[in-house]
Amino acid sequence: SAVISQKPSRDICQRGTSLTIQCQVDSQVTMMFWYRQQPGQSLTLIATANQGSEATYESGFVIDKFPISRPNLTFSTLTVSNMSPEDSSIYLCSVGDSHEPQHFGDGTRLSIL
Amino acid sequence: RKEVEQDPGPFNVPEGATVAFNCTYSNSASQSFFWYRQDCRKEPKLLMSVYSSGNEDGRFTAQLNRASQYISLLIRDSKLSDSATYLCVGLSGGSYIPTFGRGTSLIVHP
Numbered sequence: 001s002a003v004i005s006q007k008p009s010r011d012i013c014q015r016g017t018s019l020t021i022q023c024q025v026d027s028q029v030t031m032m033f034w035y036r037q038q039p040g041q042s043l044t045l046i047a048t049a050n051q052g053s054e055a056t057y058e059s060g061f062v063i064d065k066f067p068i069s070r071p072n073l074t075f076s077t078l079t080v081s082n083m084s085p086e087d088s089s090i091y092l093c094s095v096g097d098s099h100e101p102q103h104f105g106d107g108t109r110l111s112i113l
Numbered sequence: 114r115k116e117v118e119q120d121p122g123p124f125n126v127p128e129g130a131t132v133a134f135n136c137t138y139s140n141s142a143s144q145s146f147f148w149y150r151q152d153c154r155k156e157p158k159l160l161m162s163v164y165s166s167g168n169e170d171g172r173f174t175a176q177l178n179r180a181s182q183y184i185s186l187l188i189r190d191s192k193l194s195d196s197a198t199y200l201c202v203g204l205s206g207g208s209y210i211p212t213f214g215r216g217t218s219l220i221v222h223p
Contacts, residue, residue, distance in 0.1 A: 001159075031209045033209075033210070041215065042200070042213045042214060042215040042216055043157070043200075043213045045210060048209070048210070090154065092156055092157075096209055096211070097209065099144070099145050099204065099206070100145075101145075101147045101149075101159045101162065101202070101204075101211075102211060103159065104156040104157055104158070105156060106155070106156050107154075107155070107156045109154065
């Protein structure tokens with residue numbers, strides 16, 4: 001399976017600031033996804049990162065708050081904008097395909113003060 | 114109602130015990146199922162796929178019952194290192210986006 005690298009692995013940020021998380025895959029993949037996992041909760045899909053076009057956001061998530069880039073088939077970024085304590089979470093990128101299980105990066109643990 | 118439901122536990126078992134988790138799904142279009150393992154504050158990692166014919170990998174056995182719409186995971190001879198959260202995942206045919214259960218917490222104690 002693909003090797004997925006995420007960075008930063010963790011960060012502590014001030015409220016009102018923004019943080020960009022990077023996800024690098026060691027091979028070309030069709031589908032890349034961004035998830036959020038809040039403490040004690042399951043994974044929630046934020047959006048599907050589409051190569052060469054705007055990301056597809058799930059209900060409750062908007063581009064202004066979570067802008068996503070996907071410049072090529074091996075790389076994507078997620079920005080968490082104007083952060084508040086409620087954004088404290090683990091953010092995960094993953095790659096997958098139809099009928100195939102997804103594989104995850106090792107996550108970014110974000111704390112907002 | 115969530116599409117994939119799991120008992121959150123925790124399941125507290127002694128080393129060597131056999132433990133089983135069930136997961137129910139409501140979307141009959143779901144075709145592929147998986148079990149993931151997630152350690153505390155780590156990313157989920159694929160444990161095994163689930164097939165109608167059953168799937169066994171060492172101490173782990175996964176079963177799919179389409180008639181009753183549930184998936185099971187059986188762990189035999191539990192080890193301390195099996196302590197983790199186990200996520201049940203369903204994927205509908207033609208879809209790239211899986212549905213994750215909330216996870217079942219397992220604690221194996223000496």
